[in-house]
Amino acid sequence: MHGDLVEEVYMEQPPGFVAQGESGRVCKLKKSLYGLKQSPRAWFGRFSSVIIGFGMQRSMCDHTVFFKHTNDGCILLVVYVDDIIITGSDAAGIEALKSFLKEKFHTKDLEVLKYFLGIEVAHSRKGIFLSQRKYVLDLLDDTGMLGSKPCETPMEQGVRLVAGEGEAFDSPERYRKLVGKLNYLTITRPDIAFPVSVVSQFMQAPMRTHWEGAVGIVKYLKNAPGKGILYADHGHMRVEAFSDADWAGSLSDRRSTTGYCVFIGGNLVSWKSKKQTVVARSSAESEYRAMAHVTCEITWVHNVLKEVGVEVMKPIRLWCDNQAAIHISNNPVFHERTKHIEVDCHFVREKV
Structure with missing residues (x-):
């Protein structure tokens, strides 16, 4: 290395x-x-130079992904520092790539993928199942909650965590360490994406209530440590996306939270829950910003699939439950729903 x-x-x-x-x-x-x-x-x-010498191309969408199209299919290589996954539809090409890597580097072939960076991979007739069971059990052990009572939900409904309210937590480093581990766990647990994004907002000065919120997520994980995502063949390759936003949901700064998820062939591949960078002055504005985020994600997913030679069924559907945001996307002309945005633009322009 x-x-x-x-x-x-x-x-x-x-x-x-x-x-x-x-x-x-x-x-x-x-x-x-x-x-x-x-x-x-x-x-x-x-x-990179060695892999490209084999005839692989580096993906323009993700620089850790390399691919090569052959007469028998496609070869894919994903690298994280010195951990490598090789897959594809060309079995002979994959073997040739393995032999080539052994000549150039001290590599070890671990055969069928079972474990990668804390992610457990299980193969069955139903499909491929990803989970982080060992990671969850280690997390429960580190926090001393192996014997705790499990929770049914990752965060109680109606609970609003606010910065600076209540008693200060005596060990901020412990809080940051726990939240960092929970962040990595969202790779296979979309069900905790929102509560983890909430507790991540208080890293600088955590309070006792924030720690209790993070502990609540850990107790929820104890309920089903082996929960994960199943990737199965649903007989199609449609790309679909769902977007939503809670308007002015944050009590501390009244910013909205964007939430979206993207499916390929009926399988969940991308998701996010993140606070928006500006305060939205209407629900239509917050929902439209969420649609903009997921549109960027759809474009990226489409480009990745195009690079590796996967045909995507079009049109790609984006689902949103806000009629105003849907009308704005269909009609670029400003109308009553977006008058406040136009007024803001003209107000600032006039002052400038």
Whole structure:
């Protein structure tokens, strides 16, 4: 994993090892070392050049994905630092790629994918099931909640967490560590995406109520630690998306929260719950901003599928439950529903 350096980099001689008669001198690095700023870039640059030498192309939508179209199908390679997944429809091409990697790097073939970066993969006749069961059990053990009573919901309905209210939590580092782990868990648990996004807003100065909210999510996870996502064959490759927003849902700054999910072939592949960056002055505006976010996501998903040679059934459907936002998307002319947005534009323009 020591990539080649393009620029000249020097380091001090390591403590406890000074070459005889060479005190005061420095070492010139030929390859990058761990801890060096250039190390990640140098390693990925070297790995990319080797993979491209095999005939793979780097995805323009996601730079950690490489693909190659062959007469027998497609080969896909996904890399995270030095952990690699290889898949595709060309079995002979996959074997050739494995042999090529063994020649260039010290690699180990772990056969069929079962575990990757904390994500457990189970294959069955129904499809592929992704979960983080071990990760959840380790989280329960770390927080001392293996013996706690499980909750039915990740967050109680009607609970509103506000910044700066109540008693300050005595260990902010512990809170940040827990929320960080919960954030990683949303990879396979869309059911906790919203409550995790809420507790993530108080990282700087968490209160006792915020900690209790995070603990509530952990107790909910104990209810079903092996819950995850099943990817099955539903007989089609339609791309569908759903968007929603809670207008002025945050009590502290009255910003709305965007929520969306994208399905490919009836399987959930992308989802997010995130507070909007500005205050929306109407429900139509907040819903329309949510539609804009999910439209960007749909475009990205479509481009990824196009690169790897998957034909997408068109038109791609975007579902929204706000009639005003739907009318705005169909009619670009300002009308009564968006008058306040136009007034704001003209008011600022006049002042400028």
